[in-house]
Amino acid sequence: MNSIFVYCEIEDGQIAEVSQELLTKGRSLATELNCNLEAIAIGHQLEGIEKNIIPYGVDVLYIADDKRLAPYATLPHTSIVVKLFEEQKPQIALMGASSIGRDLGPRVSSALHSGLTADCTSLVIGNHEDKKQGKVYENLLYQIRPAFGGNIIATIINPDCRPQMATVREGVMKKEILDPKYKGKVIKLDVSKYVSDTDFVVEIIERHMEKSKVNIKGAGIIVAGGYGMGSKENFRLLYELAEVLGGEVGASRAAVDAGYTDHERQIGQTGITVRPKLYIACGISGQIQHRAGMEESAQIIAINTDPEAPINMVADYVINGDVADIIPKMIKYYKKNSK
Amino acid sequence: MTGYKIIVLAKQVPDTRNVGKDAMKADGTVNRAALSAIFNPEDLNALEQALRIKDSFPGTTVTILTMGPGRAAEIIREGMFRGADDGILLTDRAFAGSDTLATSYALGQTLKKIKDFDIIIAGRQAIDGDTAQVGPQVAEKLGLPQVTYVEEIKSIENGRVVAKRRLESGVEVVSCPIPLVITVNGTAPDCRARNARLLMKYKHAKTVSELQNSNEDYLHLYNERAYLNIQEWTVNDIESVPAELGLSGSPTKVKTIENVVLQSKGAKVISSSDVDIEELMKDLIESHTIG
Numbered sequence A: 001m002n003s004i005f006v007y008c009e010i011e012d013g014q015i016a017e018v019s020q021e022l023l024t025k026g027r028s029l030a031t032e033l034n035c036n037l038e039a040i041a042i043g044h045q046l047e048g049i050e051k052n053i054i055p056y057g058v059d060v061l062y063i064a065d066d067k068r069l070a071p072y073a074t075l076p077h078t079s080i081v082v083k084l085f086e087e088q089k090p091q092i093a094l095m096g097a098s099s100i101g102r103d104l105g106p107r108v109s110s111a112l113h114s115g116l117t118a119d120c121t122s123l124v125i126g127n128h129e130d131k132k133q134g135k136v137y138e139n140l141l142y143q144i145r146p147a148f149g150g151n152i153i154a155t156i157i158n159p160d161c162r163p164q165m166a167t168v169r170e171g172v173m174k175k176e177i178l179d180p181k182y183k184g185k186v187i188k189l190d191v192s193k194y195v196s197d198t199d200f201v202v203e204i205i206e207r208h209m210e211k212s213k214v215n216i217k218g219a220g221i222i223v224a225g226g227y228g229m230g231s232k233e234n235f236r237l238l239y240e241l242a243e244v245l246g247g248e249v250g251a252s253r254a255a256v257d258a259g260y261t262d263h264e265r266q267i268g269q270t271g272i273t274v275r276p277k278l279y280i281a282c283g284i285s286g287q288i289q290h291r292a293g294m295e296e297s298a299q300i301i302a303i304n305t306d307p308e309a310p311i312n313m314v315a316d317y318v319i320n321g322d323v324a325d326i327i328p329k330m331i332k333y334y335k336k337n338s339k
Numbered sequence B: 001m002t003g004y005k006i007i008v009l010a011k012q013v014p015d016t017r018n019v020g021k022d023a024m025k026a027d028g029t030v031n032r033a034a035l036s037a038i039f040n041p042e043d044l045n046a047l048e049q050a051l052r053i054k055d056s057f058p059g060t061t062v063t064i065l066t067m068g069p070g071r072a073a074e075i076i077r078e079g080m081f082r083g084a085d086d087g088i089l090l091t092d093r094a095f096a097g098s099d100t101l102a103t104s105y106a107l108g109q110t111l112k113k114i115k116d117f118d119i120i121i122a123g124r125q126a127i128d129g130d131t132a133q134v135g136p137q138v139a140e141k142l143g144l145p146q147v148t149y150v151e152e153i154k155s156i157e158n159g160r161v162v163a164k165r166r167l168e169s170g171v172e173v174v175s176c177p178i179p180l181v182i183t184v185n186g187t188a189p190d191c192r193a194r195n196a197r198l199l200m201k202y203k204h205a206k207t208v209s210e211l212q213n214s215n216e217d218y219l220h221l222y223n224e225r226a227y228l229n230i231q232e233w234t235v236n237d238i239e240s241v242p243a244e245l246g247l248s249g250s251p252t253k254v255k256t257i258e259n260v261v262l263q264s265k266g267a268k269v270i271s272s273s274d275v276d277i278e279e280l281m282k283d284l285i286e287s288h289t290i291g
Helices: A017-033 A074-088 A101-112 A232-245 A253-257 A323-337 B041-056 B070-082 B100-114 B134-142 B196-202 B208-213 B274-286
Strands: A004-008 A037-043 A060-065 A092-096 A122-130 A135-147 A152-157 A164-168 A185-188 A203-209 A221-225 A248-251 A278-282 A299-304 A317-320 B005-010 B012-014 B037-039 B061-067 B086-090 B119-123 B146-157 B160-167 B170-177 B180-184 B231-233 B253-259 B268-270
Touching: A004 A017, A004 A074, A017 A037, A017 A092, A017 A122, A017 A164, A037 A074, A074 A101, A092 A101, A101 A164, A101 B100, A101 B134, A101 B146, A135 A164, A221 A232, A232 A248, A232 A278, A232 A323, A248 A253, A299 A323, A317 B274, A323 B274, B005 B041, B005 B070, B005 B100, B005 B134, B012 B070, B037 B041, B037 B070, B041 B061, B041 B070, B041 B119, B041 B146, B041 B180, B061 B070, B061 B100, B070 B086, B070 B196, B070 B208, B086 B100, B100 B134, B119 B134, B134 B146, B134 B180, B146 B170, B160 B180, B268 B274
Parallel strands: A004 A037, A004 A092, A037 A060, A060 A185, A092 A164, A221 A248, A221 A278, A278 A299, A299 A317, A317 B268, B005 B061, B005 B119, B061 B086, B086 B231, B119 B180, B146 B180
Antiparallel strands: A122 A135, A135 A152, A152 B253, A203 B170, B012 B037, B146 B160, B160 B170
16 A cells, blocks of 8 residues: 655754654554655765664664755756655645645645645545445545634545545644664665756755744643733733743734734744643633634643633633733742742 | 746635634524635735835746635725736636645636746635645746745846845755746745825726726726726636536545634642732642642
8 A cells, every 4th residue: 555655854954853753643644554654865974874863763764864855945846846745646745734745745736736725733534425426435544624714623634545645733733763773674765766957946055943932732721822912011910920931922813913022932833733631821812723823731721801712612710800910820829828 | 137937825814813703604504695705915015015026126927826715806906006016816716626736726726827937826725724835836837936035125137136045944045947836935024005096006006897887977088098008818718628627627625614712621720819820820829730
């Protein structure tokens, strides 16, 4: 049976978190479908990279190693992935919904005429009956994502075209090494057979990458604000509470769009997915795109003036009232009662 | 210097950022009538980048290309009020039900027909789908290089565009030969406002369909003033394979759509009184959730 492929993103010789998460998901899908999990790593100086990829349960790892392949550039990476997919004909291909995956994925899908679904929040194997054609498709990839303002959840399928492609944001899937001693095969590609000179017409002149200073994904406590915070000034209250509790500040998309804080703090379907032990949602109504990124938190406190806010439905505690009044009280009584 | 021929890919979208309580009907379906239709925000950022090139290089023309229903001509006019020269509305039932791939095929075939262009600029993504796929898919269909997530076009010299890209964890400055496809990020400068003179000039600009539906007494003006005619193209104006269009040209199918029905976890509701808040904080400390 045709394989499942994961495109591994590499920055400074390290495999991106999102790729490790997708390898884990890819392994469980491959086991369910009884097929191989394969991966492709494209970059430069990749000696030994298999040690960090095979343990996720990768049966075959393709490596394209060439000076011209790092850092990531659209055209050469597209050429390699497209040719490899034409040769190997995977049934499913997964990529991170990252700057790279969202640049590469559509290009590959366009070249192969295969369907691509962005920002999936869940991937499941299932059947599909096309009643009009009287045809049953077995073991399709259900690509599940919220759509249209978050009021609906859509299940997308690609019945006829292969590979079935999906991108997933970092943090949505959990990463887990299958077996540190897993036996997988490494195949080094002859890069010159996969790229041509015209793939290198785009020149990178400057590049400044910085590690994000914000560590929302790893935070045990998250104080998140939404549009209901009302202003950038009010947003400072969240930083005060987060500092006192030893947590990080997150935000809903509406708060980011309103300019209250930076995109790197956005939690939800098109931001980061988090699972802290405590999530305090302040002035967040809780549309599904937001909930998709936080509802697995161990404890949720919702502070809101709207008793009907959807966030209240997933909360363990609901405080009805004004955040500007409540947050200072939380700080006060935390300080009074701790230790 | 004769300037550049720029095509801006734009989309009219429902304003999903302002979804009110009446956005859903009682039966759980989307109430499209309650959502206003707007110029996709990042496509406006894209238009601004095009207009800046026009400012710097006299002779540059900016054409808006949009695919959609007849009313999408609204965004072409909106673009003209801000400085675009003209626009093409690609509209036909044959395109209905297109996913991103079928959309990029239709746009790609239209661009092949237009043929004469230097730079294609689009917004990074549209707010009704957030996929960010159509720009790169069009580039692939045309066999052109792409520069995504652009925040600033720094220069155009010797047949190459130098642009700054905003990535998740940094910035990159790249140089790419013309012709190319650029997608613009929301972090790029906002689009300039409407220009009063252009508003007067183009407010009666119409597509053929709009003209047929209007009762204007001065239809002759549309013959005298060519700039008032917004081009309307149908599937017959481009070369295409029917199987690649619309629903049949879309590899992705929507299997099911579920309305989101929330079941309450049964939260403990507390007031904002000092007593309640102190009690909550004590509970959280005792359970080692905080502290």
